[in-house]
Amino acid sequence: MAPVPVAEGIFTWPSDEPQLIGSRCTSCQIVTFPVQASCPRCASTKMEAHLLARRGRLWAWTTQEFPPPSPPYAGPTGDAFVPFGVGYVELGGEVRVETRLTVADPEALTEGMEMELVLVPFRADEDGDEVMTFAFRPAD
Amino acid sequence: MDVAIVGVGLHPFGRFPGVSGIEMGAIAIRRALADAGVEWRDIEFAFGGSYEVDNPDAVVALLGLTGLPFTDVYNGCATAASALTLAADTIRLGDHGLGIAVGMDKHLPGAFSADPRQYACPLWYGELGQFVTTKFFGMKINKYMQDHGISHSTLAKVVAKNLRNGALNENAFRRKPMTEEAILGSPMLNYPLTQYMFCSPDEGAAAVVLCRAEDARRYTDKPIYLRATTVRTRRLGAFEVHSPWLPVEETVGPTVDASRAAFERAGLGPEDVDVVQLQDADAGAEIIHLAENGFCCDGDQEALVADGALEIGGSLPVNTDGGLLANGEPIGASGLRQVHEVVRQLRGQAGDRQVPGNPKVGYTQLYGAPGTAGVSILSR
Incomplete structure (x- = not known):
């Protein structure tokens, strides 16, 4: 009967102060949610995890x-x-x-x-x- | 090269147990051919649009295996606009002189659904119950109403108008008028939109015969010219359906982009348009699309609706055949139904729902997931 997250990697788990996990483009700085591997603005593939x-x-x-x-x-x-x-x-x-x-x-x-x-x-x-x-x- | 529409045909919209989507497509094509006074063997190429029918080109089995190039297209709710655009472009390229665009669909009742991963959305977004088109429409009009002063009763008035228009249309799905009170009092689905403020997925087909403008009078003494057709997809910052997130930067939606491009190509402006068909998948969409297509400023809709401007006899008749609210939405056919209605209106053949004053310019607009819009402008 242990609680489980609906999906891995969309919020910090387990955590007393949970945060959503997004990503930020290291080229143009746009922030997405959830994590995505390429940038929807500049098409860069250099994205880093970013807590919201x-x-x-x-x-x-x-x-x-x-x-x-x-x-x-x-x-x-x-x-x-x-x-x-x-x-x-x-x-x-x-x-x-x-x-x-x-x-x-x-x-x-x-x-x-x-x-x-x-x-x-x-x-x-x-x-x-x-x-x-x-x-x-x-x-x- | 200019392109003309010389024939339109429709299979009624609604529910038709035992009739397949392909059969409805064949009936719409036969009616469009008869309207143009041509035979199936005269048709040099075709584009067919559908969501449920994988291969609309199979309709040749019911019409004649003439060997013509027949290309199937699917582009969400803008499928019909895409079929029309491709058909017109094929004539403009000079490869062929006479062709047909057809759309057909046969949906089950209930809200559309799909695998969110097919829309570049994560699976959990669907599992949580957020991959729902009607929710987006509720959110967009709710924000629009708060930002621009639109009332709940205006939503109901739009539905009541389109159902009244549908009652005059023998091809419509819903032909029974409703009171504003009954529309507002039906179950809330996605605030502020109630059950009867949404259209239903249903069944139907529509077809359009196109030719080189210079040849049009061979077929008809009332050619309608396709002045522009455009399709656009969303840009970053547009507020769009199926978006697990949005950037803080904002831009206009694909309807605005498609509309501006169409007016520019046609050399016309919103003030030149006499009859309008807009994507009214819900009552809020008609309100928002009036402004997105340039027919009014944000917030003006409250007065336009109250003054009856959008009625058949008003200064800006919108969805004269009842729109999606009265006809439902067979996705592949919906936009060609709009073109069918505009052609009838511009020819003066719309019967009880004829816009007075001899309308000269007509306009159609489609919008759908995941942020695709199509616009066409037609004139006598």
Whole structure:
């Protein structure tokens, strides 16, 4: 019943202060998420790992109120499905990351609000282990 | 060399159990041939677009094995624009004088899905439930509404208009008008978009016969000239569907690029256009695309919709055949359905939904994943 990350290499794990792992182009300095091997701006293949800020501002958002088509969606469906928020959070003034939001209530979400990274349970895998993913919640 | 459209044909859009995509394509082609007054054996080349049908060229088995060069294309929601562009370019090259562009599709109900890795996205992005086109549309219009003062009731008014137009179109999928209240009150799918603010993947086919402009009057006394067709993909910084991240630097989307290039090639501007077909995969897309194609400034849509400007009898008629909201979206056929409608409008053959005032210039626009847009401009 040990928690496991939804994928290797997208956030630091295990970690008390988890961070998303992106990459930065050593030629033009653009920051991507997740890591990618070549630069989408200058086509350089010299990319280095780059940890992203844990807090940022909400740039755009919506809600996901129906279970996405499965596959590829691997989370709870039917009665077990719980609507979730989705948005882009701008981190460190250098990248906007698309992410789950812990809040799905339109009344509680506003463009520009301060958000912070958390790890949340997503589903149980075949071994009964809890699969963890990243999400952003409104910061205190 | 200029290119003219001399024939258009449509298989109705909707759901047709027992009829294959290829069969629908053959029916659309036969109708386009009849409209142009030509035979299948006269057609010198073809381009066929589809998402579900691997090999649209197999339609020759239903029409005649004449040996013509027949090339299949797929370019997401801009598939039909690509087929049309390639067909027009083939005539411009001078290799052939008379050809056809056809699109056909037969989708299952429900939101589109795919393997995210085919879109250069990581698998976990799909596993988490973020590889969803409707979510992007919700996010884009939600941001647009907050930034530019568009109301929820304007979204509902766009749907109501397109369903009213669809009710006048015997080829449309949804032909039953709905009230704004019922549209706003249907289940929320991706805030602020409710169920009836989205189009449905469905079935249908459309075909267009093209020739050298100088030959057009051999076939018709009402040739419609293809003044420009363009296809563009996203640039870094555009806010696009299926993007696990975006850079902080921002630029305009591929629709803006395709639109500007098309107007430049045609030597026309938005003020010259009399009838418009826009990609309204959701109500928000019609609102945003009005500005992205240069027909208004950001935020003007609120007043344009309230004043009825986008109605068939308005100053800027948009989606006169009901658009995607009333017709659904068989991906391969959708853009040629738009061209079919514009041709009918410019010929004065649109019946109950004819735009008054003898329209002279028409415009069509497609947009889809992963950030591809197509525009065409047509005139009498």
